[in-house]
Amino acid sequence: MFLSPVMTKAKKKAIVIGSGVGGLATAVRLARKGLEVTVFEANPSYGGKATKIEKDGFFWGFGPSLFTFPELLDELFQLCGRNPADYYHYHRLDPICNYFFPDGTRLSAFAQPEKFAAEIELKTGEPSSHVLAHLSKLKKVYLLTKDIFLFKSVHKLRSYLTLKSIQALFNISDIGINTNMNAANSRQFKDKRVVQLFNRYATYNGSDPYIAPSTLNVIAHPEYNQGGYFLDGGMPDLSRSLYQLACELGVEFKFNSQVQKINITGKTATGIFEKGILHEADIVVSNMDVVYTYQKLMPEQEAPAKIIEQPKSTSAIIFYWGINRQFPELDLHNIFFSGNYPREFDYLTNKKLIYSDPTVYVFISKKYQQQHAPASCENWFTLINVPHDEGQNWDELISEARKNILAKLKASLGVDIEPLIISETVNSPKTIGAKTLSHLGALYGSSSNNKYSAFLRHPNFSRKIKNLYFCGGSVHPGGGVPLCLLSAKIIDELIG
Ligand SMILES: Cc1cc2nc3c(=O)[nH]c(=O)nc-3n(C[C@H](O)[C@H](O)[C@H](O)COP(=O)(O)OP(=O)(O)OC[C@H]3O[C@@H](n4cnc5c(N)ncnc54)[C@H](O)[C@@H]3O)c2cc1C
Structure with missing residues (x-):
């Protein structure tokens, strides 16, 4: 039988360095686009900071514990034509957290503004109206800033040219970049315990509420206005689900495989070296901490000093x-x-x-x-x-x-x-x-103590090296599981 030659277009190859949440989500997104994706991971297993520890009959997550913005995870699975419920389950928390103060006060935080405000008034005497006004302001700031600072590449001019971003700039006093979190919370609340409770949100990205701009008070918004969740199996289950999806989409994982170098030809990333072997690729994505990516994987390249030298979280x-x-x-x-x-x-x-x-x-x-x-x-x-x-x-x-x-x-x-x-x-x-x-x-990579911090995180792409991208907690939009998922989404959009 005579077979006519079929012209098949070779699939583009992508290499992802690291299988933290950002690396796993990026691998899924690139595979969905039809790329042939290989993930190199230095550790024997996936997950990075979102891995697990098992010992003596006990189980713990290595790092993250609170699950917010579940819709970001759901969106990714749905994008790949999957039903999230076939991979993981989560429950809305009520209460979200118990707070113990040294004076003996105990209070519970709820993801229902009225219930939470009533609990605060009962336990501390702080009028519930103050809490409700605060939560409503946080929601407003979130809606004003999310497109600029979270969902888009803050480093691309087109991100600023939307109606929402222009509105945000006109409302800059609401955003609160000129005062610190503690100062804003102390103006809002009379009771020091309530100030302390809301100051705590600075720690969600490794910052200091006495320095960090009050814009960061917005970190409390998802928990109280949208809900805090528990992922059955804990946060390692998020890594497990992403890994399973990536495997189903054909992503190849190479564990115990630490990348030594990014291969750069002229001004283009063309692969990586691992165990002395060159693995070629059309796209390279680093989920390794961005400082180490420059220092260890491409020391001959000039690093963007101002970004790399930002104080750490x-x-x-x-x-x-x-x-x-x-x-x-x-x-x-x-x-x-x-x-x-x-x-x-x-x-x-x-x-x-x-x-x-x-x-x-x-x-x-x-x-x-x-x-x-x-x-x-x-x-x-x-x-x-x-x-x-x-x-x-x-x-x-x-x-x-x-x-x-x-x-x-x-x-x-x-x-x-x-x-x-x-x-x-x-x-x-x-x-x-x-x-x-x-x-x-x-x-969480660099701290957010500086009011320009959002602009001083490394972009999700290289300005100098073509086909080189960056995801995970050390780059834009920042540390924490939801933001790592967003870094993958931004890369997906940048690659087009
Ligand atoms: C104790 C702790 C508590 C936290 N609590 C929360 C929380 O409650 N909520 C929340 O949202 N976030 C929390 N975080 C932060 C959150 O875990 C991280 O922001 C997120 O998991 C980081 O993901 P990442 O994509 O940056 O990758 P990472 O988790 O940093 O993983 C990077 C991976 O890349 C691999 N790698 C690096 N270099 C190479 C190389 N050269 N070759 C091959 N592989 C390489 C590493 O081995 C690692 O597996 C916490 C973190 C910790 C540690």
Whole structure:
């Protein structure tokens, strides 16, 4: 039989360096476009900071715990013709978080403005009208800024030429770039506990509420006006779902494969080197921290100094504790506030050390997932914010922090936690940096303490090297799972 030759157009090849949330979402989007995608991952598995830890019968997420903007994940699965419910499930939280203040006040935060405002008035005396006005302002700021700062490439002129962006510029005083978060919250609320609660949102991107522009108060908006969610299986399930979808779309994953160099021919990215072998590609996307991408993968290229030298965000010390008891007074998310928040941030930002009375966050996914801890036990993900790694003596700081955290929990709960710890794993800026190749162990790339921070994050594309793109928490629009998903969406649009 005579077969006529069929002219088949070779598929374009894309290489993604890293399989964090940004890398996984970008791989999915490029595969959906019909590209042949290979992901190189230095670790034995996917997920980066959104991976899991399993030990002694307990399960913890390595990093992220709160799930917001579920529609961004749903949108991605739907774009690929999938029903999200076939991959993952999530529940709206009510309450979202329990707050414990050193004076004994306990209050719950709800994703219903009226209910939350009533709870605040009941527990602190702050008029509910103040809370409602604040949440309504946050919604307005979010709607004014989201297209400029989150959903589009802030570095492309066309992003500014929309009706919404022009409206935003006309309403610049509402956006609040000329005052800091604490100053704005102190004007809004009489009660110091309420100010502290809303100041806390600076930590969601590793910033300092006493310096960061009050625009960042908007970080509280999704939680209260849209809802906080729990992803069944915890946040590692988000990575697992994206990985599954990527595999179904034909993405090839190479684990234990650290990329050594981006191959640049003239002014175009043409592949990567791994284990000394050149892998050619038409498009290269780096999900590696952008500072290291320049320093380690293309040291001969001139890095955009102003962007690369931006101060880094804070990091964290996390104790993943298996606790041999259950605590009905605790919920999924629990915050034990410092008695002196300004001092805590002075330590974090200026002294680059840890205050002896830190704010402690305890996340217990067992509250929603029985299989995350043995019967009558709980899996405590216990986190404090700490400075990024500047060569501090972390062994000493971890041991001091452990003592202070245990003392704080005992004072607040009236129970000595230490004898209940039957499993312990610890991460610190040094180990986070080493395990996820994040510059100085920062959780969110650069901090957002500067009012121009949004413009000082690296774009999702290279201005100098053709076919080179950047995704993940160290580049635009910033750190945190939803923003990493958005970085992939922006790349998708840039590639067209
Ligand atoms: C303790 C902690 C708590 C957090 N809490 C929250 C939260 O509650 N909510 C939230 O939204 N966010 C939270 N975050 C932040 C969130 O986890 C991150 O912003 C997000 O997961 C980062 O994803 P990424 O795409 O930047 O990739 P990363 O997670 O940084 O992963 C990058 C991946 O690339 C790989 N890689 C790097 N270089 C190379 C190379 N040269 N070759 C091959 N592979 C390479 C790394 O091994 C890694 O797997 C938290 C983070 C931590 C650590």
